[in-house]
Amino acid sequence: MANLEARKYISPNSGFPVTLHPHFNEKIKNHVPPEPPREPFTPPKDRAFFADPEKKALFSVAKQVDLTESIGTVLENVQLSQLDETQLDELALLVNERGVVFFRDQDLTTEKQVELFQHYGILDKHPAQKFVNIKGSREDHREILSYTPWPSGDFHADTSFEINPPTYSLLRMEEHPEVGGDTAWVSQYGIYDALSDAYKRFLDGLHAVHTSRLQYDTILDLWGAGPNRPPIDTHHPAVRTHPVTKLKALNVNPGFVTGFAELKKLESDKVLDFLAYHIHSADDHYVRWKWAVGSVAMWDNRCTLHRVIPGTYKGERRGIRTTVFGEIPYFDPTSESRAERKLREESQDDEGVLVA
Numbered sequence: 001m002a003n004l005e006a007r008k009y010i011s012p013n014s015g016f017p018v019t020l021h022p023h024f025n026e027k028i029k030n031h032v033p034p035e036p037p038r039e040p041f042t043p044p045k046d047r048a049f050f051a052d053p054e055k056k057a058l059f060s061v062a063k064q065v066d067l068t069e070s071i072g073t074v075l076e077n078v079q080l081s082q083l084d085e086t087q088l089d090e091l092a093l094l095v096n097e098r099g100v101v102f103f104r105d106q107d108l109t110t111e112k113q114v115e116l117f118q119h120y121g122i123l124d125k126h127p128a129q130k131f132v133n134i135k136g137s138r139e140d141h142r143e144i145l146s147y148t149p150w151p152s153g154d155f156h157a158d159t160s161f162e163i164n165p166p167t168y169s170l171l172r173m174e175e176h177p178e179v180g181g182d183t184a185w186v187s188q189y190g191i192y193d194a195l196s197d198a199y200k201r202f203l204d205g206l207h208a209v210h211t212s213r214l215q216y217d218t219i220l221d222l223w224g225a226g227p228n229r230p231p232i233d234t235h236h237p238a239v240r241t242h243p244v245t246k247l248k249a250l251n252v253n254p255g256f257v258t259g260f261a262e263l264k265k266l267e268s269d270k271v272l273d274f275l276a277y278h279i280h281s282a283d284d285h286y287v288r289w290k291w292a293v294g295s296v297a298m299w300d301n302r303c304t305l306h307r308v309i310p311g312t313y314k315g316e317r318r319g320i321r322t323t324v325f326g327e328i329p330y331f332d333p334t335s336e337s338r339a340e341r342k343l344r345e346e347s348q349d350d351e352g353v354l355v356a
């Protein structure tokens with residue numbers, strides 16, 4: 001934020017600070033990204049497909065403590081650095097099902113974290129940063145909206161604008177304040193189920209426009225470090241089918257989605273407004289995690305959103321994030337939602353009881 005002053009431009013009409021249009025902003029206009037855009041590709045098969053559904057190898061050592069009904073599990077008695085490939089596959093499946101899985105007091109180093117995460121696929125070199133991400137966010141999405149177009153402190157799925165957006169992310173805290181800097185996740189399975197049937201049917205066929213443009217401009221304008229790849233707009237299904245669980249998940253996030261391809265602008269804005277409200281008020285599909293040095297979270301970007309809770313904490317906050325590219329999102333209209341599956345399974349159980 002060193003050059004915060006340099007980008008301040010007060011609108012003569014409103015009196016509010018505004019970001020210069022890219023065309024007139026020398027830093028944005030003159031930036032030549034060192035890498036070309038990424039081409040679509042077929043990633044290696046998701047490791048969760050190889051897992052024993054009962055996860056016996058993982059649960060032979062780890063104790064599962066669920067934090068809420070909908071999302072979030074702590075695994076106790078386990079060091080990630082000690083897990084073998086079978087257990088890592090089972091962990092992937094658990095992350096697909098629970099959205100985010102947490103660990104305390106881990107002895108992982110950055111080197112080991114990178115090695116471990118390569119088991120899950122091809123590591124994303126973030127379009128804006130180096131090989132792994134260093135995080136230290138104090139941003140309030142409400143505050144930052146007043147001077148940049150990118151709501152960087154808001155709920156998002158990591159780099160959801162990619163053609164092959166990430167499956168898994170793992171964040172490990174190396175430095176952390178005693179209080180503040182918590183991260184929150186919401187379940188996109190749960191958020192979808194919380195909609196009315198009519199609204200679900202409306203969203204089912206739509207495509208959300210995910211963009212990196214606002215992030216791209218903001219990084220160049222405010223942060224100085226140049227994005228590695230050109231900005232991209234990608235249309236992804238507004239509701240996607242999770243390839244492993246086969247469940248429907250909402251695939252819209254306020255951090256990167258700017259509209260819907262099939263809607264008119266005003267319609268689109270209202271739907272986005274409503275969904276932002278829906279996501280922010282989802283306390284039954286929400287989990288908030290208090291970090292400490294050595295804590296780790298691994299999440300599935302296909303069925304969760306997350307954001308750092310804003311605040312003015314004391315001291316440093318530094319984490320290392322590794323992320324792998326996933327499949328191109330798709331929507332299968334015959335797939336079921338999590339609540340529908342639960343109902344179906346319960347009715348099957350009831351029939352089982354009757355037959356017995």
Ligand SMILES: O=C(O)CCC(=O)C(=O)O
Pocket residue numbers: 133135136137158169171182183306307308319321
């Ligand atoms: O710093 C955090 O808690 C999360 C930041 C974030 O969005 C990420 O690492 O993907």
Ligand SMILES: [Fe+2]
Pocket residue numbers: 156157158306
């Ligand atoms: Fe993130």
